[in-house]
Amino acid sequence: MGNFTMQMTTAYLVIIGLAFWLFGVFVVSKKLEKVYFTPDPNRKTPAVAFRDDFDFYPANPYSLFGDHWAATAGGAPLAGGVAIAQWGWASGILYVLPVNIFLGSVHDYAAGFVAMRQRGQTLSEISYRWITPLSGILFVFIGYIAIVSFCAAFARLIIVGTTGFPALFIPVILLAIIGPPSGYLLYKKGWPVWLIGIIQYVIFLIALYVGLMNPIKLPAEFWYVFLAIVGILAACLPNWLYSEPANFMMFLYMTTGVVLLFIGAIIANMPVEFPALIFYDPRLTPSGWFYPGITMMVSCGALTGMHVYWIGAYTCKRFPEERWVRIIGYGGEVLESVGLWTAFLAMLVLPVTEYLPALKAGWTVAYGVGFAKIVGTMLPLPVDLLKILGMWIALVFMVSTFYSGFRNMRVLGLEFVQLVAKRKITKYVTASRWIAGIISALLVIGLAISAGYLYIWALFPILSTSLAVFSFIIVGEWARLHGKNPIYWRAAMVITLFGISLPAAIYGAWWNFKAGAYVPGVVSLVAAIVTLIYVAEWARKRWRREYTPEEKEQFLKFEQF
Template identity: 30%
Template sequence: MNALTLVIIAILVLVLAYRYYGCFIAAKILVLDPNRETPAHEFEDGHDYVPTNKWVVFGHHFAAIAGAGPLVGPTLAAQYGYAPGFLWLLIGAVLAGGVHDMVVLFASIRHKGRSLAEIAKDEVGRTTGAAASFAVLVIILMTMAGLAIVIVNALFKNAWGTFTVTATIPIAMFIGVYMRYLRPGRLAEASIIGTILVLLGVAFGPVIKASIWAPLFTFSETQLKILLPTYGFIAATLPVWFLLAPRDYLSTYLKIGTIAALALGIFIVRPDIQMPAFTVFTAGGGPIIPGPVWPFLMITIACGAVSGFHALISSGTTPKLVDNECDVMVIGFGAMLTECFVGVMALIAATALHPGDYFAINTSAAVFPSLAAMGYTVVDLPQLSAMVEEDVAHRPGGAVSLAVGMASIFAGIPGLKGLMAYWYQFAIMFEALFILTTIDAGTRVARYIVQDLFGKFYKPFGQINWWPGVIFTGAVVSFAWGYLLYGGNISTIWPIFGVANQLLATLALCIGTTIILKQTKSKKYSLVTFIPMVVMFITTVTAGSMSIVITYLPQGLLANAALMVSMIVAVVITVVDSSIKWYRFIRKEEGK
């Protein structure tokens, strides 16, 4: 199978889905109103509620939802072969993920920019609201820890990569000031300046690596596990326009440009997919994901197909920035399909590596010999390590194998082979930016939720702009996910993150079904959220139960098992409570 075939299929499916299915939902089901005042205008405060150009909001939203998930998930799922991941990305994004993101964003705008938990309380009841609040807090903590561990594995003892990623922070602050005070409205101008500065950061990386400044950007895993939560705390307390929005905006178009360049590279190089369509691990027993392809594929690939974390962004920072309600389709549905394409590119980059090289990167030195005995021997890995100037063997987590795959494709373009080390570090920065933007937005959303919770006991906490509350709750959230990060690794965090993420997606689709039932005259329209909700509920509860029985209890991971059970119970409560409300509502409507 040639990679070009997969790219063409993906583009056709996603473009047609946006043009027809997205428009159908916007016009017939949600009935978007361009004249309705959005929360950004109603509560404009210059800090959290700021009417913003739709393409800037698209950039922020895409950057926030497209963390490491659409990069790491498909890369890890490549152990099953290229076909399962490719099919799930397209089907999931069109029929579940795009609908999920668009409906939740619409619901939050109609509920004055309130969080998913508050919407659940209003639309279903206090029980579901409480269950949603618990689920949201758990998924945020697991998401921040799960994604941060990926960046730790990619940047430790990597002065070049760390310098490049760090440089994006002051660059974003400068662009924020530039767009707000120096040259307001000059988006194209700011984009060009910001992009040039970011690329200069990559170019100067090897200079820093070889200089006396290198120790300042060389960190151990432990140091990075402390620095990342500290960064999350600072980013979550700063005004949106100063760091979050401009860095998300810049990184989004850099990411989209990179994915477009990768697609172009695939058109030029036309690499063959080295991984078979299905591997022997589809039945289970894989070295990266121990379970079978169903249900574990659908919790491994979340972002890129359907992800509950997106509901936090769609009911967190994004609805407070939307200028016009009709922008919901571009931002909600469009960003999700764009993320799906990112996932497809990541899958191609991973599966273009020889299977032996892929498994050598994504497994530990202790595990790989058993795979070599099965025929998965190293082919090009020593040469690849030499070309990128880093030892890439046995660095699990997906980020490194993806960067190597991307660099290999770019290096295959005539005249660019000598720049493979630059392509590799650029790819690492590319992945790290996805993660940092998710940390920015996720920590901020968690702060909103904790402020709402504390506000029930002490009213000033409920005021989003009360600075003592902002600082205190930001510190609480950052410490909580930082604690999980400090004591965890990719094998202990990612599985429970996947289950928690998809259970939250189930919960969000459940609430979306309630809203559509109440809003539309034709109750059959609720099937657009009800069907994916049922599929995700069955799949994720099965995966969670299997993880408890097969993995957590045998290994004595009682805390993981307890957290998994509590998440499943919270979602079951939501589904049952909502089903009762649906039945009563439909009976009432039929009686009129």
């Protein structure tokens, strides 16, 4: 079909992105804070009220911000930015940016605030109590399956990076041990976070240099065992001791990558090699039509329903004060869109003839090539060195989410067992954590080695947007119970359901069946069916039904702690 063309440059794309993100942070999020999520400086957060120094504790807000962005960003936004370039430079402007500031970042902010007010419970637990038990079980099941699949995908990609670039052996190993000393200095000795950040940054610069001088290549089997061990440690050790301080260091390098690429894009002002919008071209768009194809290919960086667990099961247990929810929740998802934009830019400076082979070789390779091309205009370094730097940043994006993913699998695995059994685990709590972490590791590594994750991972955006539908329903009910107009959340749910989630699932099923990929096709249909069952459960229980005074009293009393 016809293509609309217009000359675009990397500097213009950076400026357009900044305009959207700044509008979201300073207008959209502040409006939501005023209308729905007004922070109360006198209220204790769950981090203070239920402090256990394991999951619940008042974190340093700057460390928490870095940890949250690193934990949520992952490789998925980079993969999405690489993938959507197939439809041209306007694809990100038409879909990713508006969806991010009006739905995606709103989703994370709202889910985090509601989960915080609800004693740090996940929205699947809340759904179990407010909607129906079936809705809560469906919620947590979809979340666990999706997290297992992308952790398996990240394991494979991390191994591709470490075996393909032996120079990264030392810095990747260091990622596994940097957390405890950093967490100890921050939370036990009271060192300022900026000083710890500088020390971490310098240590990893040295590690990168030493790795370049002394590359070490080990077999994939070593890396599978290594990743299983660090995943279990991330799941089962106190957050302040392992995941948070390590993720803060990774946040610093992720920020470095974003800043370098954006500055390079502005200074070089490179012409974009792609047309504005390719609606469909069998030679150039391997994922088919722009819409609804883009809803099938990208979630993280636009609308990431999966973050209902990152903000709800991971971060909200550590907010020191309510005022930080907007900055960390909304701002964190905006930064994930920024991460996607770096990969998008890195692809758009490649000729189409170079982009497609790089895409087939793997998005990490494609990202490294584009990163080197843009940053190389500013830093006069050898191309191979820049590619390694790009690969390092891509690995950091993935490892940070790998850590938090394991922690969430531990939480959700235990939650699923408790919801199904209808009883809390009160004995052998520590042992149950380790068992949940080990089972998750076995599932992740098994799916990675067998490549079974491929049947689910490609459908991650579909599963993720289904979770966003669930989240918007819960936030709407929370608004009703607080006497606030739920219209925004009803509209967000309807737009997500009929404009993103169902089109993605139906198109994904059709596309996979047409290609002979029957298992992913069936999974796509199952995602659509589960989403509709959840919506039906909500409609059956709550649609047009007012809450009784007793229900409201019970609900509001639960938030008093």
